[in-house]
Amino acid sequence: DTAVSQTPKYLVTQMGNDKSIKCEQNLGHDTMYWYKQDSKKFLKIMFSYNNKELIINETVPNRFSPKSPDKAHLNLHINSLELGDSAVYFCASSQDMSSSGANVLTFGAGSRLTVL
Amino acid sequence: GQNIDQPTEMTATEGAIVQINCTYQTSGFNGLFWYQQHAGEAPTFLSYNVLDGLEEKGRFSSFLSRSKGYSYLLLKELQMKDSASYLCACMDSNYQLIWGAGTKLIIKP
Numbered sequence: 001d002t003a004v005s006q007t008p009k010y011l012v013t014q015m016g017n018d019k020s021i022k023c024e025q026n027l028g029h030d031t032m033y034w035y036k037q038d039s040k041k042f043l044k045i046m047f048s049y050n051n052k053e054l055i056i057n058e059t060v061p062n063r064f065s066p067k068s069p070d071k072a073h074l075n076l077h078i079n080s081l082e083l084g085d086s087a088v089y090f091c092a093s094s095q096d097m098s099s100s101g102a103n104v105l106t107f108g109a110g111s112r113l114t115v116l
Numbered sequence: 117g118q119n120i121d122q123p124t125e126m127t128a129t130e131g132a133i134v135q136i137n138c139t140y141q142t143s144g145f146n147g148l149f150w151y152q153q154h155a156g157e158a159p160t161f162l163s164y165n166v167l168d169g170l171e172e173k174g175r176f177s178s179f180l181s182r183s184k185g186y187s188y189l190l191l192k193e194l195q196m197k198d199s200a201s202y203l204c205a206c207m208d209s210n211y212q213l214i215w216g217a218g219t220k221l222i223i224k225p
Contacts, residue, residue, distance in 0.1 A: 041201060043159070043215045055212075090158060103211065104149070107158035 003027050006091045006108035013081060014116055021076045021111045023091030032074035033105070034066060035090040043090070049074055078113075086115045118142045120216035122204050127222045128194055136189045136202050136219045144209020150178055150189045151203040153218065159203055163189070191221075199223045 006023040013019055025032060031050040035043050047066045048055045054066065063079045078085060091108040119141045128134040140148065147166040151159040165171055165180035165187060177190040189202055201218040208214055 040217065041153075041220075042217050043203065043205075045213065045215075048212075103147075103207065103213075104161045104164065105151075105159070105213075107160070109158050110156075 002109075004091055004093055004106050004108040006089075006111050008111060009109065010112050010114075012114045012116065015081055015083060017081050018077070018079045019081060019113070020078070021089055021091075021113075023074050023076070023108055025072055025091075025093040025106070027093055027095075027106060029093035029095050029106070030071065031094050031096065032068070032071075033092040033094070034074065034076050035092060035107075037088045037090060037110070039087070046076075046089075047074075081113075081115045083115050086113055088112050118206075118208060118214045120204055120206055120214055122202075122216040122219045124217070125220045125222065127224060128191075130194055130196060130223055130225050132194050133190065133192050134194060134221065136191075136204075136221065138187045138189070138204035138216060140185050140187070140204070140206040140214070140216075142206045142208040142214055145182060146207040146209065146211055148178075148180055148187050149205045149207070149213070150187075151205065152200050153203060154200045162202075194223050196223050196225070 004025045033048045034046040037043050046060045065077045067075045088110045090110050092105040094103045094105050122138045150162040153159040163178035170179045175192045180187045201220045203218045204216040205213045
């Protein structure tokens, strides 16, 4: 069983479209994340979310929104896609975001988004 | 501001030893992580240091000096499969991870 699974793995779409990437974790972790990795391989946090708190990176455009139906799922919705949104998006989870020793991240395999 | 610095790329020979350095400047400190990322794959956890000193785990060791804001990852008996990017990440006082850009390690036969 894959610990953190995200779909789709590849997504090619036109500018202006709206798309979603789904993420599920079966580790029983309390916290989930969305990261963006651009062509320079820099990992940038977009959102972190647990049952109590959503933390949004202030640099993330409001076209991006996380949706969490339950603590095992954190989906990413993107409205009005732009060329600069092309990147690999990684979902991740950790046991507890408030304790550094327990904050080992388990990543999904990534979703490569290409906006044409 | 918060910053993590690590070399962009390094090359080493199969069977040798390589040290990947990481320096950091963060608002507070709650530990330093190393992750390995093979091309086209997800990052995977390698090590965590919160106290000064060396942590050894098989062929990989990680060192931390908090007073110097410095860490290194030491890889011994290099194998071709060790070709990957190695990401240094520091946890600040708000338990937020600050990531370096990664060091691409190329192993040659």
